[in-house]
Amino acid sequence: xxxxxxxxxxxxxxxxxxxxxxxxxxxxxxxxxxxxxxxxxxxxxxxxxxxxxxxxxxxxxxxxxxxxxxxxxxxxxxxxxxxxxxxxxxxxxxxxxxxxxxxxxxxxxxxxxxxxxxxxxxxxxxxxxxxxxxxxxxxxxxxxxxxxxxxxxxxxxxxxxxxxxxxxxxxxxxxxxxxxxxxxxxxxxxxxxxxxxxxxxxxxxxxxxxxxxxxxxxxxxxxxxxxxxxxxxxxxxxxxxxxxxxxxxxxxxxxxxxxxxxxxxxxxxxxxxxxxxxxxxxxxxxxxxxxxxxxxxxxxxxxxxxxxxxxxxxxxxxxxxxxxxxxxxxxxxxxxxxxxxxxxxxxxxxxxxxxxxxxxxxxxxxxxxxxxxxxxxxxxxxxxxxxxxxxxxxxxxxxxxxxxxxxxxxxxxxxxxx
Amino acid sequence: xxxxxxxxxxxxxxxxxxxxxxxxxxxxxxxxxxxxxxxxxxxxxxxxxxxxxxxxxxxxxxxxxxxxxxxxxxxxxxxxxxxxxxxxxxxxxxxxxxxxxxxxxxxxxxxxxxxxxxxxxxxxxxxxxxxxxxxxxxxxxxxxxxxxxxxxxxxxxxxxxxxxxxxxxxxxxxxxxxxxxxxxxxxxxxxxxxxxxxxxxxxxxxxxxxxxxxxxxxxxxxxxxxxxxxxxxxxxxxxxxxxxxxxxxxxxxxxxxxxxxxxxxxxxxxxxxxxxxxxxxxxxxxxxxxxxxxxxxxxxxxxxxxxxxxxxxxxxxxxxxxxxxxxxxxxxxxxxxxxxxx
Numbered sequence: 120x121x122x123x124x125x126x127x128x129x130x131x132x133x134x135x136x137x138x139x140x141x142x143x144x145x146x147x148x149x150x151x152x153x154x155x156x157x158x159x160x161x162x163x164x165x166x167x168x169x170x171x172x173x174x175x176x177x178x179x180x181x182x183x184x185x186x187x188x189x190x191x192x193x194x195x196x197x198x199x200x201x202x203x204x205x206x207x208x209x210x211x212x213x214x215x216x217x218x219x220x221x222x223x224x225x226x227x228x229x230x231x232x233x234x235x236x237x238x239x240x241x242x243x244x245x246x247x248x249x250x251x252x253x254x255x256x257x258x259x260x261x262x263x264x265x266x267x268x269x270x271x272x273x274x275x276x277x278x279x280x281x282x283x284x285x286x287x288x289x290x291x292x293x294x295x296x297x298x299x300x301x302x303x304x305x306x307x308x309x310x311x312x313x314x315x316x317x318x319x320x321x322x323x324x325x326x327x328x329x330x331x332x333x334x335x336x337x338x339x340x341x342x343x344x345x346x347x348x349x350x351x352x353x354x355x356x357x358x359x360x361x362x363x364x365x366x367x368x369x370x371x372x373x374x375x376x377x378x379x380x381x382x383x384x385x386x387x388x389x390x391x392x393x394x395x396x397x398x399x400x401x402x403x404x405x406x407x408x409x410x411x412x413x414x415x416x417x418x419x420x421x422x423x424x425x426x427x428x429x430x431x432x433x434x435x436x437x438x439x440x441x442x443x444x445x446x447x448x449x450x451x452x453x454x455x456x457x458x459x460x461x462x463x464x465x466x467x468x469x470x471x472x473x474x475x476x477x478x479x480x481x482x483x484x485x486x487x488x489x490x491x492x493x494x495x496x497x498x499x500x501x502x503x504x505x506x507x508x509x510x511x512x513x514x515x516x517x518x519x520x521x522x523x524x525x526x527x528x529x530x531x532x533x534x535x536x537x
Numbered sequence: 538x539x540x541x542x543x544x545x546x547x548x549x550x551x552x553x554x555x556x557x558x559x560x561x562x563x564x565x566x567x568x569x570x571x572x573x574x575x576x577x578x579x580x581x582x583x584x585x586x587x588x589x590x591x592x593x594x595x596x597x598x599x600x601x602x603x604x605x606x607x608x609x610x611x612x613x614x615x616x617x618x619x620x621x622x623x624x625x626x627x628x629x630x631x632x633x634x635x636x637x638x639x640x641x642x643x644x645x646x647x648x649x650x651x652x653x654x655x656x657x658x659x660x661x662x663x664x665x666x667x668x669x670x671x672x673x674x675x676x677x678x679x680x681x682x683x684x685x686x687x688x689x690x691x692x693x694x695x696x697x698x699x700x701x702x703x704x705x706x707x708x709x710x711x712x713x714x715x716x717x718x719x720x721x722x723x724x725x726x727x728x729x730x731x732x733x734x735x736x737x738x739x740x741x742x743x744x745x746x747x748x749x750x751x752x753x754x755x756x757x758x759x760x761x762x763x764x765x766x767x768x769x770x771x772x773x774x775x776x777x778x779x780x781x782x783x784x785x786x787x788x789x790x791x792x793x794x795x796x797x798x799x800x801x802x803x804x805x806x807x808x809x810x811x812x813x814x815x816x817x818x819x820x821x822x823x824x825x826x827x828x829x830x831x832x833x834x835x836x837x838x839x840x841x842x843x844x845x846x847x848x849x850x851x852x853x854x855x856x857x858x859x860x861x862x863x864x865x866x867x868x869x870x871x872x873x874x875x876x877x878x879x
Contacts, residue, residue, distance in 0.1 A: 196843075215841065217841070218841055220595070221576075242586055245584065246584040247592075248581035248582065248594060258586055307822070307824040308824060332578060332593070356734075357732060358736040358737055359737075361821075361823075423585055423586050423587070464586055487585055487587040487588075490583050491593055492578065492595050493842070495840060496840075498841070499836075503824075506824070506825035510737070510826065512739070513648060524621050524628075525622060525650065527621070529842075532572050532844060532846050532847055533844070534572065534573045535578070
């Protein structure tokens with residue numbers, strides 16, 4: 120909670136600086152554009168950096184405003200359905216782009232790229248069916264975060280597999296260093312769903328029957344994933360079903376946890392000097408994500424963050440939005456402060472130690488999070504039902520059937536399944 | 538009152554009721570029998586930072602034709618009401634055929650999401666409504682017995698739970714019952730179990746939500762009962778005292794019957810309130826242990842892919858549930874009204 124409050128203040132500060140920037144009308148080299156730029160996106164430091172830099176394009180012909188909030192997913196689709204759309208751009212990630220694609224509210228960017236974006240490196244262009252739909256500017260992933268001092272005390276190397284992590288956890292507990300040494304964002308719903316997906320995919324599980332919208336998680340990998348999760352929760356704070364990423368970070372900063380699978384974008388907070396003691400932040404290290412049962416795929420998914428341009432706006436507004444956000448994600452935004460905020464996919468980026476985890480994840484052969492129209496429905500079904508398994512209300516087979524049944528009912532309603 | 542005068546008197550309220558009550562109900566009813574079109578899916582290749590992969594996409598051209606033909610969506614009749622995520626007719630029938638006994642039957646039925654939410658909602662309503670009324674009455678009687686000087690401050694303090702925003706009040710309790718919070722640690726010490734966690738146990742979580750419900754809604758009952766107590770006729774009480782009635786007998790035979798209409802009124806309000814319990818579940822992050830019908834609607838609407846028809850169907854079922862629960866009280870009020878007129 121303290122963290123989100125801190126964020127709230129930061130966001131208030133940032134938004135006011137944003138307004139000041141647009142009022143100041145310091146026009147950067149944005150070229151000949153005129154129109155309205157209105158961005159909606161998630162709220163964390165790297166995105167503030169992007170929208171602040173985009174706002175330097177504001178002048179008497181261009182207005183730039185940004186609405187950055189953790190609730191962006193609830194408002195971006197309705198905010199882009201109108202004509203003209205309220206938001207000319209949504210900053211999205213691997214999963215949050217699918218509702219916008221499903222709703223057909225973002226435009227293909229090929230002609231804008233040809234006209235204004237020749238200098239954007241090809242790898243940053245996200246394409247669906249050969250059409251550019253978004254421009255990525257950063258990567259994110261979950262990976263190992265560990266306490267160096269605690270592992271040294273028990274004489275173990277940072278774990279490379281979940282089996283080693285369980286062994287280390289047992290030793291830490293046995294040595295009386297920590298009661299519940301493992302952390303994890305296991306809050307019922309989205310967080311828990313993602314942890315299952317990470318582990319299930321690392322075990323070689325396929326979420327859908329070969330390319331169809333039919334879910335298939337009721338198999339040996341599904342059972343193995345649930346059993347591993349149950350073992351892990353045995354070393355977690357008993358309240359794990361209420362711990363989202365924020366609460367898990369707070370547990371870490373309080374020095375209660377020594378091993379966890381955590382977002383790269385959050386490690387900066389864990390390693391800075393705020394909210395914790397030197398013993399904790401000086402010994403917080405990141406490592407590659409872990410594999411399971413001798414498998415090669417690590418238990419994590421790769422994510423990108425990028426910007427889109429709305430469909431229901433005038434071509435002038437679209438061009439202004441494209442140019443402003445291109446400016447916001449150009450190599451010029453990288454400096455000493457912004458460099459460590461994310462794993463930037465921008466030319467000129469030099470990884471800071473805090474970003475090594477994501478770099479290692481990208482090199483480790485991790486799979487990207489599936490970008491499928493019906494993925495959100497399955498993710499939600501998993502998040503709900505795995506909680507019932509972990510709290511002992513249902514066995515593994517029932518849980519897996521329930522996931523499929525919950526998904527099937529929702530997918531029928533949405534018209535994905537007949 | 539003349540009919541014409543009455544009509545003009547009632548018209549503004551009638552219009553408001555039509556706009557703000559009837560129209561939304563019609564809207565959710567409509568929404569619940571229509572669902573989005575069948576999506577035309579095609580295979581595509583997606584390329585991201587992490588390489589290219591086979592994926593699927595909604596064919597917007599093909600889907601647009603369907604959408605323009607039927608702008609309301611696809612008419613599905615009651616099929617959303619009967620699917621697994623709502624009333625689950627097929628599943629319940631299957632469980633009925635295979636269940637080994639009544640206990641087993643109910644155990645399996647409450648594993649279905651809608652009945653899971655319904656069972657908590659009903660338990661919550663059935664316990665919080667009477668308990669908060671009784672607690673409110675006790676506080677009212679106690680405050681009424683205080684010397685006038687102390688009444689003001691005591692009333693203020695008793696009202697605090699109602700003044701605090703529900704979300705905030707529940708959060709405060711949530712932190713107190715944390716394994717390292719004051720109540721959580723006290724419970725561990727009392728039970729002699731250092732691993733005890735309220736947030737990890739379904740029965741304790743239910744108990745906590747119900748405690749919160751009583752704590753937050755007792756002040757409402759207290760205020761109404763306290764106001765009611767000021768209207769108890771003094772001479773009836775005095776004559777009861779002269780007849781030798783004890784304090785309990787005075788409460789039982791004079792005060793309680795006098796407060797009965799108030800109790801009916803509050804039961805009506807509180808049943809409606811408690812049946813749509815929502816905030817404490819969010820604040821307590823209790824979704825793993827307890828879901829209510831409102832929470833069910835909230836998670837349908839809050840997901841990455843919004844399930845509007847499902848949320849609408851649950852809303853209609855919630856309205857139906859409130860009508861069923863209120864009917865005994867309404868019938869009672871109707872009879873009472875009839876008696877007075879006769």
